[in-house]
Amino acid sequence: MTVKKKQEIELDVTGIAFGGRGIAKIDGYTVFVDQSVPGDRVLARIVKKKKSYAEARTLQIIEPSADRIEPPCRYAGWCGGCKWQFLQYGRQLEYKRRHVREAVEHIGQISGVPVHPVLPADKIFGYRNKMEFSCSDRRWLLPEELGRTDIPKDFALGLHVPGTFDKILDIDACLLQPEKGNRILNDVRDRIRASGLAPYGLRTHEGFWRFVMLRHSVAEDRWLVNLVTAAEDRGALAAVAGYLMEAHDDIAGVVNNVTAKKAAVAAGEYEVPVSGRAFVQEQLGEFVFEVSANSFFQTNTAQAEKLYDTVRRYAQLSGSESVVDLYTGTGTIPIWLSADAGRITGLEIVESAVADAGKNCEKNQITNCRFVAGDIRQSISQIEHRPDVMIIDPPRAGMHKDVVKSVLDMAPEKMVYVSCNPATLARDLSLMAETYHVAEIQPVDMFPHTFHIEAVARLVRK
Numbered sequence: 268m269t270v271k272k273k274q275e276i277e278l279d280v281t282g283i284a285f286g287g288r289g290i291a292k293i294d295g296y297t298v299f300v301d302q303s304v305p306g307d308r309v310l311a312r313i314v315k316k317k318k319s320y321a322e323a324r325t326l327q328i329i330e331p332s333a334d335r336i337e338p339p340c341r342y343a344g345w346c347g348g349c350k351w352q353f354l355q356y357g358r359q360l361e362y363k364r365r366h367v368r369e370a371v372e373h374i375g376q377i378s379g380v381p382v383h384p385v386l387p388a389d390k391i392f393g394y395r396n397k398m399e400f401s402c403s404d405r406r407w408l409l410p411e412e413l414g415r416t417d418i419p420k421d422f423a424l425g426l427h428v429p430g431t432f433d434k435i436l437d438i439d440a441c442l443l444q445p446e447k448g449n450r451i452l453n454d455v456r457d458r459i460r461a462s463g464l465a466p467y468g469l470r471t472h473e474g475f476w477r478f479v480m481l482r483h484s485v486a487e488d489r490w491l492v493n494l495v496t497a498a499e500d501r502g503a504l505a506a507v508a509g510y511l512m513e514a515h516d517d518i519a520g521v522v523n524n525v526t527a528k529k530a531a532v533a534a535g536e537y538e539v540p541v542s543g544r545a546f547v548q549e550q551l552g553e554f555v556f557e558v559s560a561n562s563f564f565q566t567n568t569a570q571a572e573k574l575y576d577t578v579r580r581y582a583q584l585s586g587s588e589s590v591v592d593l594y595t596g597t598g599t600i601p602i603w604l605s606a607d608a609g610r611i612t613g614l615e616i617v618e619s620a621v622a623d624a625g626k627n628c629e630k631n632q633i634t635n636c637r638f639v640a641g642d643i644r645q646s647i648s649q650i651e652h653r654p655d656v657m658i659i660d661p662p663r664a665g666m667h668k669d670v671v672k673s674v675l676d677m678a679p680e681k682m683v684y685v686s687c688n689p690a691t692l693a694r695d696l697s698l699m700a701e702t703y704h705v706a707e708i709q710p711v712d713m714f715p716h717t718f719h720i721e722a723v724a725r726l727v728r729k
């Protein structure tokens with residue numbers, strides 16, 4: 268049987284793919300079905316047709332999988348923020364573990380690696396300590412909002428709907444952030460609207476307000492508001508910040524990141540402090556961390572402790588080793604391991620994160636960690652000694668192949684690879700497989716209701 272583009276077809280979903288889509292088979296031909304899970308029978312429309320596979324969008328669930336639950340969020344099914352809210356949590360964990368295992372076997376071509384059950388999150392809502400909401404001059408309307416004249420269509424502050432780049436779903440409550448964040452978000456929306464300055468058009472590249480980033484510190488229970496704009500306007504920013512600081516005594520500060528770049532990235536070319544502090548103070552275990560707007564910090568604070576405990580367990584340090592931590596962010600892993608190692612060097616590209624890392628060591632009276640700013644492709648050459656243990660925690664794209672080569676040349680006895688992307692983890696493990704045995708992998712769920720999974724691999728030199 269062949270399918271055609273735009274065809275509407277009933278499908279039995281029997282598998283699940285990377286990226287969280289269901290898989291249905293028609294005489295061996297694969298159809299990836301969005302918003303579906305194994306056990307569903309759906310009516311779907313074919314939206315893409317290729318020689319070896321097709322992609323389909325679910326139009327109607329004819330028979331729901333026994334794993335489906337009623338999602339608590341009104342935007343579920345539309346919002347790109349979390350696509351698995353309708354799937355019971357235990358099953359999410361099972362599929363995530365399977366993704367890691369299959370990535371290692373199929374992409375990495377490495378068999379027999381024990382992939383442990385995922386360490387689950389205790390809190391599956393309100394767990395994110397950072398949310399980035401986009402502004403747009405085009406609002407994506409929910410089906411029940413279509414045709415309504417009382418809804419402005421030229422303004423939105425919220426999240427993307429997958430498959431649309433310029434329209435934004437206006438969100439007044441995101442269940443992934445603590446409830447207080449939603450009240451701040453709605454006040455920010457009101458003040459932005461009242462400013463008279465336009466939201467940024469993702470198509471026109473005109474307009475002022477670009478992103479609203481909210482960072483929450485669990486330890487302080489305080490917030491940092493980062494308003495990303497296309498230009499500087501101190502008066503407009505001061506008015507919004509003045510209102511927010513007055514209305515919410517748990518906002519620690521408001522900063523303004525300014526960027527004229529067209530890329531839809533919520534980072535500024537430079538940052539202007541507007542009111543209060545330019546950071547929040549977070550705690551992980553016994554350690555405190557200053558986190559500023561642009562510094563990387565694990566977005567799930569409670570799970571970050573489980574992640575770093577896994578790193579500690581896998582690093583098997585006895586107190587005297589030299590450790591190198593590639594992609595160190597604000598130095599959280601070196602600080603976490605500081606009492607277990609002789610000396611630790613962290614490498615990181617974002618200068619403000621390196622500055623935070625230094626400050627964080629001072630705050631925690633740690634003296635055996637140092638940090639090097641710069642792109643690891645070049646800065647790795649500044650590591651003169653051969654480390655006993657290497658920790659690697661790259662962004663989603665994984666390691667650059669030059670960095671893999673440098674790591675192999677340095678030949679540490681043990682490595683711990685932390686990854687937020689099973690596909691690039693598998694690729695990088697395979698690039699090192701001749702010299703390093705992958706002893707085990709522990710997935711840690713940092714992102715409930717999304718298909719994303721963090722995984723920690725323990726590597727031993729052969």
Ligand SMILES: C[S@@+](CC[C@H](N)C(=O)[O-])C[C@H]1O[C@@H](n2cnc3c(N)ncnc32)[C@H](O)[C@@H]1O
Pocket residue numbers: 563564565594595596597598599600614615616617620641642643644660661662663687
């Ligand atoms: C996944 S984060 C890990 C941060 C840290 N290990 C943690 O747990 O908080 C990846 C980090 O790599 C940094 N990074 C990305 N590309 C880099 C490069 N080419 N050179 C150095 N650091 C880089 C990012 O800025 C980010 O801080």
